[in-house]
Structure formats: C-alpha cells, structure tokens
Amino acid sequence: MAQADNGRTRILDSAAAILRQKGLAGAKLSDIAKGAGMLAPSIYHHFPSKDHLVEEVMMEGIYHNNRHIMARVEGLGPGASPMVRLRAAIVAHVDFLLTGDDYSSAVSRVFDDLPDEMRQRVLAAYSSFDNYWRDLIVAAQADGSGAKALDATVVRKFLIAMLDSCSSWYRPGKLGPAQIAEQAAHLLLHGFAVERP
Numbered sequence: 001m002a003q004a005d006n007g008r009t010r011i012l013d014s015a016a017a018i019l020r021q022k023g024l025a026g027a028k029l030s031d032i033a034k035g036a037g038m039l040a041p042s043i044y045h046h047f048p049s050k051d052h053l054v055e056e057v058m059m060e061g062i063y064h065n066n067r068h069i070m071a072r073v074e075g076l077g078p079g080a081s082p083m084v085r086l087r088a089a090i091v092a093h094v095d096f097l098l099t100g101d102d103y104s105s106a107v108s109r110v111f112d113d114l115p116d117e118m119r120q121r122v123l124a125a126y127s128s129f130d131n132y133w134r135d136l137i138v139a140a141q142a143d144g145s146g147a148k149a150l151d152a153t154v155v156r157k158f159l160i161a162m163l164d165s166c167s168s169w170y171r172p173g174k175l176g177p178a179q180i181a182e183q184a185a186h187l188l189l190h191g192f193a194v195e196r197p
Contacts, residue, residue: 008046010036016057016102020167024054024113051118058114058122061103066129068096068104073136082139083146083189089136090163090185091178097167098177108164133160159188 014035018027029050033040047053072092073085080088097105107122114122133156140146146155163184170180 007036007038007042010038011043011046011053012057012060013102015053016061016106019054019057019106019110020102024110027054027110051115054110054114055118055121057103058107058111058118059125061101061105061107062122062125062129064101065093065096065104065107066132068101069093070132081145082136082143086136086140086146087185087189089133090159090188091181093163094166094181094184095177097164098170098180105167108167111164130156130160162188 011032015027015032017035018031022031027050029040029043032053033043036043043053047056069089069092073080073088076085076088097108111119111122134152137146137152137155137159141148141150141152166180166184170177175183
C-alpha cells in the first residue's frame, strides 16, 4: 500500500511541476509519467483520467497555499494589527508562489483554462481561501487602516489576481522572491503615486 501511495504522490508532484511549467494544454501524460519515473499507462492505476489528476493537483494547491498563508498570519499573534496581518498574507502568498511550490503555482497558471465543471468545483474549494482574504481586508477597513470607500470584493479580486500573476512572469534575476513579495505588499498597501506637498 505504501508503494501505491508513493506512486500516487510522485504522479501528483510531477503533474504539478508540468502544469506549472507548461500550462494545461502543454501538460502531456507522457511527460507527467516520465517525471514520476513510470510509463504513461501506469497513471491510470491511480487516476481514472487526466482531468481527475489535474483537479486533484488544483485542490492540493489551494490547500498548500491557504495553509501556508494562514500559518504566517496567525503566527503574528492576536495583537497584530489588521494591516500588519494583511501585509503578512501578501508577502507569504507571493513568496510561496515564487519559491518552488509547484502546486500553488499550477493553480495560478491553469485555473482559467480548466473545463467549466472542474473550474466550478475548484472555485467551491477556493472559497475558504477567498473568505480568509476577505476577512483580512474587511478587518483593515473596520479599524480605519484600509480605505472604506473601496468595495472589499473588488479589492480582494484585484489583489489575488495581481499576486497570482507573478508565477507566470517571474524569472530569477535582479530581484529575488522575497524582494518581489515586499514590493508587491508596498504597492498594494501604499500605492504607486508619490504624494506631493
């Protein structure tokens, strides 16, 4: 049984890496199998179809990312201000996407390409992730550190879309993941324009 579980895990890990690198259209079962160290037909011993495999990668990605963000934010303790908590979530999300978590990056990369029915199921699982971000934004608005004139849903949607995009354009270079995460937090929380006296 342990051997079967190990094979399943290797397939999932390989699928996440391939989806992250090549997107949904470019992810071939033969490449996934090769990455898992097996032949393509062996995948069907663990997953009835490519769609089932992709959906499980999506669910795992949501779980990994949400758990990582919540651990960072809740690790600040109950005394942390809402804006400090929101900043920690932004930095944790970007840093996590850019430092090698194939599952979370796969979600960001292929979500828009998923078949409609699968996308709806993934969206349902995504609700706890969305709700956590909504609560962070609403708390910052409630204590006056966040702009109350902005709709929390609009803020959340733009914020997550912007953060998720980094896994598709980031390449190692002048700025590392931690620096990009800090700049994303600064841009989102303080804006781009310089206030003139």
